[in-house]
Amino acid sequence: MRTALICLVMSCLAAFCSYTLWGLSELKTLPKDVSRVDPAEFRRVAMEWIEKNKTDIVNGAPVVPAVPAEEGDNYLLAHSWRFVPLFKMKKGRVYRLRISSSDMLYGLSFYKDGLNFKIIPGYEQIITISPREAGGMPIFCNEYCGLGHHLMTGRIVVED
Amino acid sequence: MLKIRELTTRSLFAGAFLLFVFATAIAVLLGLTRWQAIHLLPADWYYRLLGIHSSGASIYFVLFFNAAFLYFLWLKGLKRDVAFFGGVTTLLIMLSGIAHGVVMKFCIFYGQADPEWHRLMWLGFRHQMMISSLCAAIGFWYLLGKSAFDIEPKRGWLAIIAFILLALGGGTGGAQYLLSDPLFGDSWKTWNSSLGLYATTAALLLHGLVFTSSVRKVFLSNPCFVSLMLSACFVAGSAVLALVGAGYNTLLYTLAMSGHMHIQLAGGVSLAFMAFMYYIISDRLALNPKFKVIVIAQPYIFAAGIALMSVAMIVAGIFQVPAGHWDITFDNSPFPFSFGAASHFALLFIGVGALIAFIGLMMFVLIFSCNLSLKSSSCFSCRHS
Numbered sequence: 001m002r003t004a005l006i007c008l009v010m011s012c013l014a015a016f017c018s019y020t021l022w023g024l025s026e027l028k029t030l031p032k033d034v035s036r037v038d039p040a041e042f043r044r045v046a047m048e049w050i051e052k053n054k055t056d057i058v059n060g061a062p063v064v065p066a067v068p069a070e071e072g073d074n075y076l077l078a079h080s081w082r083f084v085p086l087f088k089m090k091k092g093r094v095y096r097l098r099i100s101s102s103d104m105l106y107g108l109s110f111y112k113d114g115l116n117f118k119i120i121p122g123y124e125q126i127i128t129i130s131p132r133e134a135g136g137m138p139i140f141c142n143e144y145c146g147l148g149h150h151l152m153t154g155r156i157v158v159e160d
Numbered sequence: 161m162l163k164i165r166e167l168t169t170r171s172l173f174a175g176a177f178l179l180f181v182f183a184t185a186i187a188v189l190l191g192l193t194r195w196q197a198i199h200l201l202p203a204d205w206y207y208r209l210l211g212i213h214s215s216g217a218s219i220y221f222v223l224f225f226n227a228a229f230l231y232f233l234w235l236k237g238l239k240r241d242v243a244f245f246g247g248v249t250t251l252l253i254m255l256s257g258i259a260h261g262v263v264m265k266f267c268i269f270y271g272q273a274d275p276e277w278h279r280l281m282w283l284g285f286r287h288q289m290m291i292s293s294l295c296a297a298i299g300f301w302y303l304l305g306k307s308a309f310d311i312e313p314k315r316g317w318l319a320i321i322a323f324i325l326l327a328l329g330g331g332t333g334g335a336q337y338l339l340s341d342p343l344f345g346d347s348w349k350t351w352n353s354s355l356g357l358y359a360t361t362a363a364l365l366l367h368g369l370v371f372t373s374s375v376r377k378v379f380l381s382n383p384c385f386v387s388l389m390l391s392a393c394f395v396a397g398s399a400v401l402a403l404v405g406a407g408y409n410t411l412l413y414t415l416a417m418s419g420h421m422h423i424q425l426a427g428g429v430s431l432a433f434m435a436f437m438y439y440i441i442s443d444r445l446a447l448n449p450k451f452k453v454i455v456i457a458q459p460y461i462f463a464a465g466i467a468l469m470s471v472a473m474i475v476a477g478i479f480q481v482p483a484g485h486w487d488i489t490f491d492n493s494p495f496p497f498s499f500g501a502a503s504h505f506a507l508l509f510i511g512v513g514a515l516i517a518f519i520g521l522m523m524f525v526l527i528f529s530c531n532l533s534l535k536s537s538s539c540f541s542c543r544h545s
Contacts, residue, residue: 001240004320005248011324012252015331019352020260023280023335026344034342059494082494105275107340107413107482111497114480116413118341120275125342138497140490142414142482147204150486153493 033126042124043102046075050085061086061154069094069128078106078119081148083139087156091134100124106152107143116142131158165235172231173440176224177528180433183216184426184521191469191514194507196489203486210484218286218425222293225433226254229296232436233303242319243306246299249323250292253330257288276343283334290425291330294364294395295323297432301371301388304439309385314374322366329359340413368396383527384442387435387459394427394463398470416477418484423470426517431463434524441531451530454523462520469513476506 030036054062064085066074074095077084079102089095099108099119106119110129117127131137141152186209192200201209233247264281267273302319305311313319335352338344371392379385398420481488481503488503490496 001245004245004324007324008245008249008252008327011327012256012331015328016256018355019332019335020280020284022348022352023284023338023344024277026348027274027276027280029345030343031345061494086495105279109414109480109482111480116340120342122275123342136495136497138495140482142485144207144210144484147207149207149484150203150488150490151493153490153495153497155495 030123035124036122037100037124039100039102039121042100043077043079046077046084046098046100049075050077054085055088058086063088063157066095066156069096072096073098073126076108077102078108078141078152079103081141081145081152083108083141083152083154086154089131089156089158091131091158091160094128094130097127097129098124099127104145105143106141106145109140109142111138111140118143131156134158134160168231169235172224172228173437176221176228176433177437179216179221179224180430181521181525183213183221184430185518186213186216187426188514188518191511193486195511196487196504196507198511199487206486207484218290218421222289222429223254225293225429226250226296228436229299229303233299236303236307241302241306242313242316243299243303245320245323246295246302249327250295250299253288253295253327254292256331257285257292260288261285276341279338279341280334283337287334287337288331290421291326291333291360293429294330294424295326297391297395297429298323298326298367298371300432300436301367301392304384304388304435305371305374308439308442309375309377309379309388311371311374311376313370315370318366319370322363322370325359325363325366329356329361329363332356333360337417364396368392372396381456383455383459384435384438387431387438390459390463391428391431391435394423394431394466398423398427412477414477415481415483416474419470419473419477422466422473427463427466427470430466431459434459434462437524437528441528451527455527458520458523458527461523462517465513465515465517465520467513469510469517472506472509472513476503476510479503479506481507 050062050064053064053067055065056063061082062085064074064087066087066089068090074087074097075085076087076097076099078099087095099117100123101119101121104121108117108119109115112133117125119125135158137156137158139154139156141149145152189201190206190210190213192198193206230247230251233243238244260281264273264278264285267281268278302311302313332352333356335344335349335356339349339353372389375389378389477483479499479502481499488499488507
C-alpha cells in the first residue's frame with residue numbers, strides 16, 4: 001500500500017508537470033503563425049484594411065474581395081458578436097486569414113467543413129484556407145461568448 | 161462531539177442532495193429549450209441557467225459529493241483497502257484542481273491575466289474537479305458494494321493501479337478542451353491528450369471490470385444495487401468516448417464534448433450519488449405496494465433518460481451543432497443558415513432524454529423526502545450482506 005501511495009503521488013506530480021508546467025512554458029514560446037498583438041491595435045489595423053478594400057455592405061457587414069495568399073493577407077475581426085468582413089473568394093485559390101478578437105474569447109466554425117478554432121483576444125493567428133465548392137460558406141461562433149452568442153454568424157461567398 | 165458529527169453529516173449530505181436536485185432540475189429547462197420545436201426559455205434566461213447548471217453541477221455539487229464520500233469513508237473507519245485508496249486519489253486530485261482555481265482567481269484579482277493562461281488554469285481546475293468526482297463515484301462502488309452487498313474486489317491491486325492511472329490521465333485531461341486553441345504546440349497537445357486518453361480509458365475499463373467481475377449475486381429490484389451497477393456501466397462503458405487527439409477534437413469541439421461529459425458526470429457520478437443516498441436511508445426505505453414500483457423503477461428511468469440525452473448530444477455534435485447555444489436556426493442573426501433536419505431530430509431526443517431523466521429525478525426526490533419523514537425501519541432494506 002505504501003508503494004502504491006508513492007506511485008499515486010508521483011502520478012499527480014507527473015500530471016501537474018505535463019499539463020500545467022509544460023503548458024505554462026508553451027505560452028512563452030508561441031507556435032509558428034501565432035503572434036501576440038494588442039487587441040485595440042489589431043482592431044484599428046483590421047478596420048482600416050476593411051475600409052480600404054470594401055466594395056459593398058450586406059446586412060451591415062462590409063464585403064471585401066479576399067486577397068490570394070501570394071498577394072498578401074486578409075483580416076478577419078471578431079468583435080461584439082460579429083465577424084467582419086464578409087469575404088468573397090474564388091474556388092480553388094489559397095487564402096491566408098489573420099484572425100483575432102478585440103474584446104473576448106470567441107470560436108470560429110466553418111460549418112460545411114466542420115472545422116473549429118478559438119479566437120483569443122491578444123493573439124493573432126493565421127489560418128490558410130482553400131474553398132473547394134462554390135456558394136455560401138457559413139461561419140459561426142462555437143464558444144459561449146455572452147447574450148449575443150446565437151447571433152454571431154458570418155459568411156464567405158465562394159465564386160467559380 | 162456527537163452533535164458536531166451529526167451536524168456535519170447532515171449538512172454535507174443535505175448540501176450535496178440539494179445542489180444535486182437543483183442543478184439537475186434546471187437541466188430539463190435547458191433540454192426543452194434546445195428542442196427547437198419547444199424552445200422554452202428566452203435567450204437571457206437560457207444562458208443564465210446554463211451557467212448556474214454548469215457550475216452548480218461540475219463545481220459546487222462535486223465539492224459536496226467528494227466531501228460526503230471522504231467523510232463517509234472516515235465514518236466507516238479507515239481501512240487500507242481499495243475504497244481508502246479511492247479516497248486518497250479523490251483528495252489529491254481535488255486539491256490539485258482547487259490549487260489551480262485559487263491561483264487563477266488570485267491572479268485575476270491582483271493583475272491582468274492572459275486569456276490563454278486563464279484557460280489553461282481554469283481547465284486544470286474544472287477538469288480535475290470532474291475527475292475527482294469520478295474517483296469518488298468509483299470509491300462509492302467499492303465502499304457501498306462491500307458494506308451493503310458483500311462485494312469484495314477480487315483483484316484489488318488492479319483497482320489500485322487503475323486509480324493511479326486515473327490520477328495521471330485525469331490530471332492532463334483538461335488538455336482536450338484546449339486542442340483547438342492556437343497557442344499550445346503539437347507536442348504538448350499530442351502528449352497530454354494521448355497520455356490522458358490511454359491512461360484514463362484503461363483506468364475506467366479496469367475499474368468497471370474489477371468491480372462488476374466481483375459481483376456474486378445481483379439484486380435487480382434493489383435501487384441501491386441497480387444505481388451502483390448502472391453507474392459502473394456509464395463510467396466504464398463510455399470510457400472510450402473521450403474526444404482527444406488534435407485533429408479529431410478540432411472536428412468535434414461541439415455538443416459532442418458535452419455528451420462525453422454528461423455520460424460520465426450526469427450518468428456515472430449522479431447514479432453513484434443516488435446509490436449512496438439510497439444506502440443511507442436504506443433502514444427506513446418504505447415499501448408499500450404503491451411505492452414499491454417507484455422505488456424499483458427510479459434508477460432505470462433516470463439512467464435511460466441520461467443515456468438518451470447524452471447519446472443525442474454526441475450525435476448532434478457529429479452534425480456540428482455547437483454546445484451552449486440558444487438557437488441553432490440563427491433566426492435573428494445577419495446571416496442565418498440551417499443545420500438540417502437530422503440535427504433537429506437529435507436535439508429533439510436531448511429534450512426527451514432530459515424530460516425522462518427529470519421524471520427519474522422527481523421520483524428520487526419523492527422517495528427521499530417521503531422516507532426522511534418515516535421514523536421506524538420498514539420491510540425494505542438495501543443491506544443484503
